[in-house]
Amino acid sequence: xxxxxxxxxxxxxxxEVVVITAEEVIDIAKEKGIKKASQEIxxxxxxxxxxxxxxxxxxxxxxxxxxxxxxxxxTYLNDVPAYGGFAAVDIFIGATALPGDDPRNxxxxxxxxxxxxxxIEDLVAGKDIKLVANAYGTDCYPRKKLETWINIKDINEAVxxxxxxxxxxxxxxxxxxxxxxxxxxxxxxPSLGNANYCSASQLSPLINDPYxxxxxxxxxxxxxxxxxxxxxxGTQHNPDVPRTEGGVPKTPAGTIAVMGDLxxxxxxxxxxTSITGxxxxxxxxxxxxxxxxxxxxxxxxxxxxxxxxxxxVDYSKNESNILTEVNYAQLKSGKIEIKGKEVPTAxxxxxxxxxxxxxxLKEWINSGDFLLSEPVQLxxxxxxxxxxxxxxERPIE
Amino acid sequence: xxxxxxxLTYPYKFIDQxxxxxxxxxxxxxxxxxxxxxxxxxxxxxxxxxxxxxxNLDRGIDYLKELGLKIQSLAQDIRWLEDRCIQCTACxxxxxxxxxxxxxxxxxxxxNKERCIACGLCIPACSYxxxxxxx
Numbered sequence: 020x021x022x023x024x025x026x027x028x029x030x031x032x033x034x035e036v037v038v039i040t041a042e043e044v045i046d047i048a049k050e051k052g053i054k055k056a057s058q059e060i061x062x063x064x065x066x067x068x069x070x071x072x073x074x075x076x077x078x079x080x081x082x083x084x085x086x087x088x089x090x091x092x093x094t095y096l097n098d099v100p101a102y103g104g105f106a107a108v109d110i111f112i113g114a115t116a117l118p119g120d121d122p123r124n125x126x127x128x129x130x131x132x133x134x135x136x137x138x139i140e141d142l143v144a145g146k147d148i149k150l151v152a153n154a155y156g157t158d159c160y161p162r163k164k165l166e167t168w169i170n171i172k173d174i175n176e177a178v179x180x181x182x183x184x185x186x187x188x189x190x191x192x193x194x195x196x197x198x199x200x201x202x203x204x205x206x207x208x209p210s211l212g213n214a215n216y217c218s219a220s221q222l223s224p225l226i227n228d229p230y231x232x233x234x235x236x237x238x239x240x241x242x243x244x245x246x247x248x249x250x251x252x253g254t255q256h257n258p259d260v261p262r263t264e265g266g267v268p269k270t271p272a273g274t275i276a277v278m279g280d281l282x283x284x285x286x287x288x289x290x291x292t293s294i295t296g297x298x299x300x301x302x303x304x305x306x307x308x309x310x311x312x313x314x315x316x317x318x319x320x321x322x323x324x325x326x327x328x329x330x331x332v333d334y335s336k337n338e339s340n341i342l343t344e345v346n347y348a349q350l351k352s353g354k355i356e357i358k359g360k361e362v363p364t365a366x367x368x369x370x371x372x373x374x375x376x377x378x379x380l381k382e383w384i385n386s387g388d389f390l391l392s393e394p395v396q397l398x399x400x401x402x403x404x405x406x407x408x409x410x411x412e413r414p415i416e
Numbered sequence: 417x418x419x420x421x422x423x424l425t426y427p428y429k430f431i432d433q434x435x436x437x438x439x440x441x442x443x444x445x446x447x448x449x450x451x452x453x454x455x456x457x458x459x460x461x462x463x464x465x466x467x468x469x470x471x472n473l474d475r476g477i478d479y480l481k482e483l484g485l486k487i488q489s490l491a492q493d494i495r496w497l498e499d500r501c502i503q504c505t506a507c508x509x510x511x512x513x514x515x516x517x518x519x520x521x522x523x524x525x526x527x528n529k530e531r532c533i534a535c536g537l538c539i540p541a542c543s544y545x546x547x548x549x550x551x
Binding site: 068069070128130205206208212213215290292293294295296300302351352353363364365366367368369370371372 | 502503504505506507508509510518520522523524540541543544545
């Protein structure tokens with residue numbers, strides 16, 4: 020018999036809810052069968068913990084005396100430039116922003132020791148942050164210069180807002196050239212020296228709800244150690260891709276945009292990330308509960324590493340160049356075979372930490388602290404014609 | 417036969433002396449230089465793998481100490497900061513000696529200091545500064 024989210028929430032309130040992780044569901048469903056398991060299990064928790072470039076946070080720092088209008092001026096937090104094109108004291112920190120004096124890739128590969136991602140981690144950790152701003156001054160906002168320490172506990176709002184997170188599946192990166200390359204997929208040794216992947220595979224949120232039948236705008240989630248929400252599909256959301264029989268995309272596909280109160284998050288689950296030769300990033304912890312409304316939804320959550328395929332892409336070429344595909348059981352074994360060569364594998368996203376997040380979310384739901392929310396709108400799915408288009412470049416004469 | 421990995425630090429006055437040759441000739445020690453940093457007028461540092469009979473190794477090390485050289489186990493100069501590590505495994509395929517191992521069931525990292533040769537290849541692969549080599 021089908022269940023509703025409201026019925027599951029009643030069970031959570033009464034302490035009768037049955038919650039398991041997306042790893043645990045695999046064996047339980049196999050043992051009990053889909054029908055029985057879907058009646059007994061109410062929620063399956065999914066999670067991921069990996070670098071997610073399209074992340075950031077907005078702050079309202081409060082008005083100084085006399086007032087300053089940061090918009091149109093320049094604002095730096097620990098020397099990292101923040102975007103100020105809003106009202107007077109709202110600013111946005113992007114995860115990949117770098118201080119002006121960072122040497123970047125001048126000596127290749129650059130180290131990228133500190134940037135937006137680290138700044139967000141420091142802010143969440145409660146460290147004092149140095150704010151330096153210059154403005155042009157107006158009759159109503161006369162101040163032109165501001166230098167002060169700020170702290171997350173003192174400012175009005177601090178909100179994590181990530182336009183694209185939790186990619187549903189991703190490429191496996193290799194290097195066919197004869198030179199080492201430094202990419203957002205890590206260090207790739209020449210001539211198939213290694214293969215790097217980045218997915219929580221059988222624990223990954225969107226892989227467990229491949230057609231987005233429960234996950235949508237308004238879904239309450241674990242975000243950076245606190246509670247957050249899915250607020251839209253992520254940028255580059257691309258549901259119309261080749262899929263397995265079980266519906267799992269065989270290439271990068273769906274994405275989510277998420278937000279939540281940064282003040283309630285933890286530096287354990289928002290980590291500044293320095294990717295050699297590439298730049299700065301933020302490693303984000305996300306956990307999404309999947310309400311087991313019926314057998315079909317449960318069936319999706321039983322997906323296991325062997326059933327999830329990812330394309331192997333040569334990152335030494337500018338154009339995406341898919342060599343072959345491989346499943347996550349093979350990737351997690353530590354070696355795969357490509358063109359007759361045994362290639363060692365490594366992950367950029369942490370399966371162990373994803374599992375920890377899935378357990379924490381399970382605990383939150385079991386303790387009655389975390390109720391499931393009904394999405395107000397599901398994410399665009401197959402046939403929605405939302406696509407991932409390249410830039411149409413038109414030369415400016 | 418015993419094998420030890422050590423870090424040798426010595427003042428610049430010894431730079432022009434063939435200390436390693438004495439170690440080989442006098443004490444019958446096999447020396448494998450894993451890493452060396454020797455600049456004129458500066459302190460020199462060598463990472464060595466020394467192997468030989470236990471008594472010869474002890475005598476050889478005493479000889480170095482008597483000369484006034486500082487010698488310590490390599491393991492003391494390498495740190496894996498477990499609380500900074502996110503257990504992603506990105507460093508593991510770059511390790512040439514298997515010092516960084518992955519538990520394939522749990523997908524967690526273990527770091528075996530004794531196998532590490534301080535080559536430093538893992539350091540740029542770690543995005544979280546979770547491995548430190550202190551020289």
